[in-house]
Amino acid sequence: MAVKGKTASVTTVDLPVLEGEKPWTAEEIAEVREELVSEIARMRKAVETSDEELATLMDEGIEATGKDPGDVGSSNFERDQEMSLNANTRELLEQNESALRRLDECQFGFCENCGNPIGKARLEAFPKATMCVKCKTRLERR
Numbered sequence: 001m002a003v004k005g006k007t008a009s010v011t012t013v014d015l016p017v018l019e020g021e022k023p024w025t026a027e028e029i030a031e032v033r034e035e036l037v038s039e040i041a042r043m044r045k046a047v048e049t050s051d052e053e054l055a056t057l058m059d060e061g062i063e064a065t066g067k068d069p070g071d072v073g074s075s076n077f078e079r080d081q082e083m084s085l086n087a088n089t090r091e092l093l094e095q096n097e098s099a100l101r102r103l104d105e106c107q108f109g110f111c112e113n114c115g116n117p118i119g120k121a122r123l124e125a126f127p128k129a130t131m132c133v134k135c136k137t138r139l140e141r142r
Contacts, residue, residue, distance in 0.1 A: 014106040016117035024120060029103075032127050036100045043093035050086040057082055099128040111135050 015024045057079040102108040109118050113135040122129050131139065 015120075016109045018117050018119040018121075021120045028120075028124065032108075032123065033100070033103060036096055036103070036127055039096045040093065040100065043089060043096060046089050047086070047093055050082065050089055054079070054082050054086055095128040098130075113139075 015029065017023055057075070060075055060079075099108065109120075109123055110116070111118050111132040112130045114132065116132055118129055118132045122133065129136075
């Protein structure tokens with residue numbers, strides 16, 4: 001594992017796999033990295049757009065004096081909905097950035113709860129997964 005600045009050169013032996021799974025190939029690692037980088041760029045653009053829409057809605061809220069109560073209610077609902085979408089988009093962005101950081105720091109693929117491998121197949125389908133299926137299932141049952 002060679003560390004260069006903030007990123008590390010991840011090798012196929014750095015990433016864990018479940019028993020019976022084939023080791024990661026350089027191509028598979030590159031695909032996961034590209035998917036994360038692409039998703040981060042898309043989410044950043046979505047956050048930027050959402051921030052602009054939210055700013056417009058907030059400005060409209062200031063100008064609500066004298067408006068029909070039904071219009072004000074609709075504006076408030078739209079603003080609250082946009083705030084919720086904005087928060088969700090920011091959370092998804094952070095999850096993707098966190099997955100890329102874990103990949104760069106050779107921590108990608110380890111369950112944050114038990115420390116065991118998450119599983120190659122799970123990570124290929126959902127690269128931002130932070131828990132193995134067993135731990136995630138246990139968490140969702142609570």
